[in-house]
Amino acid sequence: MSYRIGFIGAGNMSAAILGGMVKQGVAPERIIASNRSTPKLEALADEYGIHTSTDNHQAAKADVVVLSVKPQMMKDVCLDLAPSLGHKPLIVTVAAGLPMSRYEQWLGADQAIVRCMPNTPSLVGKGASGLFANARVSDLQKSRVEEMMGAVGVTAWVAEESLIDAVIAVAGSAPAYFFLMMEAMIDQGEAMGLDRATARALTLQTAAGAAELAASADVPVDELRRRVMSPGGTTEQAVFSFERDDIRAIVSRAMTCCANRAAEMAKEMGN
Ligand SMILES: NC(=O)c1ccc[n+]([C@@H]2O[C@H](COP(=O)([O-])OP(=O)(O)OC[C@H]3O[C@@H](n4cnc5c(N)ncnc54)[C@H](OP(=O)(O)O)[C@@H]3O)[C@@H](O)[C@H]2O)c1
Structure with a gap:
């Protein structure tokens, strides 16, 4: 089934992931990226043919919503989006550092959320990402995250959130x-x-x-x-x-x- 993916924040990490997905054959019509300013959106639309918007709520309508703004912007972005997530999409955050408890507090504890810790070689398709899912994430949703992050490198799930620290030592900072x-x-x-x-x-x-x-x-x-x-x-x-x-x-x-x-x-x- 072709699910839709929305990227909130259209910077380096989003460009790497969505670019990798399109290069691997994911139809660009399934992808929408939102950003507060337009130049990066125009470049991504030109290069990959994806949908774009300056309204985060448009991207948040997707089945998988990737949060890819800087950690310090995350609270405002999440609180603004929370009322638009009634359709219970899978939320994937790539922001460094912020624990799952913060997202559950901002977005609601009933949301399916994955914390993804990518590293910079993801920008050239050679990344290594650690993934941690909260209890709401289904096996189907996990396979979607693997497909998405697999477009920019290898992925590994950890069963405990504390193991993300080991992922950072082995891959994130490495x-x-x-x-x-x-x-x-x-x-x-x-x-x-x-x-x-x-x-x-x-x-x-x-x-x-x-x-x-x-x-x-x-x-x-x-x-x-x-x-x-x-x-x-x-x-x-x-x-x-x-x-x-x-x-x-x-x-x-x-x-x-x-x-x-x-x-x-x-x-x-x-x-
Ligand atoms: N780059 C990496 O290798 C790497 C590795 C691991 C984790 N990460 C994580 O990935 C996330 C994104 O990093 P990045 O390197 O892609 O940063 P980035 O290039 O600065 O991209 C962030 C984007 O978010 C946009 N933005 C800021 N506030 C927004 C808002 N309220 N609504 C919509 N868009 C907004 C910015 O728009 P403007 O262009 O208008 O400023 C910018 O395009 C971060 O949380 C970072 O911790 C990155």
Whole structure:
């Protein structure tokens, strides 16, 4: 059955998701996006042929309503939309940080709501999103969310809302860990005599290639690592150096700090 999807807020994240859906064959007539100003709406209508409106209530008539405004705008948007949600659409929020309890308070505890935690690679169709559903969400509605977020990457459901903090540590914030590693490698490549553009190109391709190889291999990542580490060779010298510096403890501490901050922020935003 072809359900309709309304996006509230037509910024980067909405453009990525709805653009991914249209590219995957979802009929643009099924999609409507609303935004408080028109330029982004005109661009999306031109590029993808979707319906647009400057009235959020038009987009809220859909079967799936995606809330994609900044977290600080969310309360006003939700309180304004609440009277228009009598048809009980599935609500999907992609806003960072705000706990489910806030949406239930603003929209009504009888609404089916999914909290989605996407990451920035969603903007290039390579995202990793964690999903948490409240008790009102049906299996059919869950499959719709998977179809939607699957258009911009991989998805994973968590059974407890608190696990969203772990999703943030593993995926939401994690692009920055890999960017940091890339920065360090580019800097060192340059220090070793390569020009910066070459160090950058080789680093980025190696990162993308390693991720693709790991995703397609039928062995775990530690085995892939061992396969690059010929005994007495160059790679093992680098890996031994990382292990002597206790890279696993470094990563564990960083991810714990990240998840703790996510929990703190959810508490602050929940009050
Ligand atoms: N970008 C990411 O990679 C990413 C990752 C994870 C989560 N998120 C979440 O995704 C959400 C959207 O982020 P974004 O990066 O797409 O932000 P964005 O590009 O700034 O988009 C937000 C859009 O909301 C519109 N807007 C603001 N108030 C509105 C209102 N009252 N009614 C209708 N539209 C309104 C803005 O319109 P104007 O153009 O008029 O300002 C803007 O187009 C945020 O909650 C963020 O936490 C984003």
